Amino acid sequence: MKTLVNGIELWKTYDLGGVQVNALRGLNITVDKGEFVSIMGPSGSGKSTLMNMIGCLDSPTEGDLFIDGKKTSDMSESELTKIRSEKIGFIFQTFNLLPALTVRDNVEFPLRNINKKLSKSSRRKVVEECLKMVGLGHRMDHLPGKLSGGERQRVAIARALVNRPKFILADEPTGNLDSEATENIMELLHHVNREGTTVIMVTHDKETTKNTRILRIRDGVIESNRMRTDSIPIPYPVTG
Amino acid sequence: MLDVAFKDFKAKKSRAAMCIVGVMACVLLIGVVNIVMYEMESGLKGDLGTVNGKLYFEQNGTAYPPVRSIMNEDIGNEVMNRSEVDAEKSTKALFAPLQGDSVPNGGNPRMVVGLTPGKERAFIGNVEVDGKSSLVGEGENAVIMGSEAAKDFNVTLGDTFTVNDNEFEVVGIMEKVGSGWPLTIDNSLIMSLPYAQSISDRPDFISTVIIEPNAEYSVQTVENNLQDAYPKYVTYSEKDAQKTIDENLKGVMVFMNMVIAMIFAVSMVLIMNVMMMSVKEKTKEIGTMRAIGTRKRSIMSLIIYESLILSSIGGIIGILLIPPTYNLLGMFMGATSFNFTIPTTVLVQVALIVLVIGTFSGLLPAYLANRISPIEALRYE
Structure with missing residues (x-):
């Protein structure tokens, strides 16, 4: 299976007022194409630092990180921006939708960032497909403020998918949702994963790690790495 | 990103509205100040337009109107007979303040302009005249009045009026030339040279010769020839007229431009904030x-577009409000006629200022x- 993310001996050292703090201490990570990986660990273990690095928002102080075969550790800021727009789909705990834009415009936004020249009608078609897939075909012209938490996260998932990224990076995607919405979102993420998109998710909630490979981080290194197999989730009902 | 900027702008209506009102007020002020400056300059240009393509032969320094210049009429005749001078279109002229005339409210003094009858166009150029535009065949006390002078003396065509025991008969009234800052033409009383000499106690004297060069001579050549032939005399030309405009407006322009710069800065800070x-x-x-x-x-x-949207909307509303505001101010200051058009130069200037405000005030926030x-x-x- 093709390796999508490969981090070798990753170190990240922060200088906090003259004190050197190591967030990552020679961490090694590999994520293959098509996997669903859950990253767990206590606060301060280095999860967010690792996520920022895999998300090309940050670079390691030492070590090499390869995304889809390309070494990102030496890339310029604009090259990292390009990788983020083309290969990664982001999902945030607090949804991070742009409040002035409608659901449709929010989902369409990442398409502005890629170099492929898509016509307006093609862009619209792709956006509508994504929104229908997450079951929000009937809410396209609403503003995010008019949606529930679960719906907002579904918009965020559609936004993350619209560029057909190599993988989705989800930072506690169910952290702000109730149990029913959590279940729906996890079903949706598994559905997306089954369709072929790799998912890397940071989570604190054990319930959300069913049928995923769990990487436990502690003190900047991976403490354990195991596959959790549960009952196969119910296929995501496509509506809208 | 323009569409996103516009949606962002719409989402923050109250903040945007406050900013737009601020920019609008600034643009309005800049526009009104610009129009005032424009009117002053065009007023002076209108008054001094009579000099265009001509030369005023003078003594005692160059000035317009040449009230301090005095020379014997014989010198004038000599100049008129020179080959460079188109005698048909040139004239001897006397410029003198109207004696015994009290000017109300510190206004511009009414000016006696004595010309050889039939040569009035040498002074008034193409200015339209209601009534007679020539003094030929009229009585010796016939006058063609400048628009402001006619207004001040409250006279119409055919009226007679007396100043310092001298009676005048109005045979023509000129259209207004200097818009807003009348100096000479609008305040002049054009009469025959002998009558002007008689009421000004300057028999056989003139102030200047208004010279229209013959077709084969350029203004510059005539000026050089006259300088060589009459070293004690000087000539006042179009170049000097521009200098007069610049000198008259220098102080005012500096002040007005400072005001504009301050309003500009306030506007920039407002949007930047x-x-x-x-x-x-x-x-x-x-x-x-x-x-x-x-x-x-x-x-x-995205940030610069948002800033441009704010400044453009404020700017457009401000520009639309310039004419009524200017007219309202004029009304308070006693104006009776209204003009609802903005001079193109002022419009372009204000539009450019709006563009600069919008772009530059967005730069620092965009950088941050x-x-x-x-x-x-x-x-x-």
Whole structure:
């Protein structure tokens, strides 16, 4: 299976007022194409630092990180921006939708960032497909403020998918949702994963790690790495 | 990104409205000050337009109107007979303040302009005259009045009036030339040279010869020839007229431009402040945009577009309000006629100022937005 993310001996050292703090201490990570990986660990273990690095928002102080075969550790800021727009789909705990834009415009936004020249009608078609897939075909012209938490996260998932990224990076995607919405979102993420998109998710909630490979981080290194197999989730009902 | 900027702008209606009102007020002030300057300059140009393509042969320094210049009429005859001078279109002239005339409210003095009858066009050029535009065949006390002088003496065609025991009969009234700052033509009383000499106690004296060069001579050549032939005399030409305009307006222009610069700065600070607030509020959004792969250049465009939208809307409303505001101010100052058009030069100037305000006031906030680290911004609450 093709390796999508490969981090070798990753170190990240922060200088906090003259004190050197190591967030990552020679961490090694590999994520293959098509996997669903859950990253767990206590606060301060280095999860967010690792996520920022895999998300090309940050670079390691030492070590090499390869995304889809390309070494990102030496890339310029604009090259990292390009990788983020083309290969990664982001999902945030607090949804991070742009409040002035409608659901449709929010989902369409990442398409502005890629170099492929898509016509307006093609862009619209792709956006509508994504929104229908997450079951929000009937809410396209609403503003995010008019949606529930679960719906907002579904918009965020559609936004993350619209560029057909190599993988989705989800930072506690169910952290702000109730149990029913959590279940729906996890079903949706598994559905997306089954369709072929790799998912890397940071989570604190054990319930959300069913049928995923769990990487436990502690003190900047991976403490354990195991596959959790549960009952196969119910296929995501496509509506809208 | 323009559509996103517009949607952002619509989402923050009250803040945008306050900013637009501020910009509108600034543009309005800049526009009105610009129109005042324009009117002053065009007024002077109108008055001095009579000099265009001509030469005023003078003594005692160059000035317009040549009231301090005095020379014997014989010198004038000599100049008129020179080959460079088109005698048909040139004339001897006497310029003198109207004696015994009291000017109300510190206004411009009414000026006696004595000309050889039939040569009035040498002084008034193409100015339209209601009534007679020539004194030929009229009585010796016939006058063609400048628009402001006619208004001040409250006279119409055919009226007679007396100043200092001298009676005048109005045979023509000129249209207004100097819009807003009348100096000579609008305040003049054009009469025959002998009558002007008689009422000014200057028999056989003139102030100047208004020279229209013959077709084969350029103004410059005639000027050089006259300088060589009459070293004690000087000539006042179009170049000197421009100098007169510049000298008269120098102080006022410096002051007005300072006022404009201050309003401009206030306007810039106003939008910059709003945009700074907007960037601060949008920190998390900017972080999200950067995280999902939006280029720094696009973030910069977004902020500058928003700033341009604010300044353009404020600017357009401000420009639309300039004519009524200017007319309202004019009404308070006693104007009776109204003009609802904005001179193109003023319109272009104000539009450029709006564009500069919009672009430059967005630059610093855009630069600051670009410096936001996406990691920090995503954590921002």
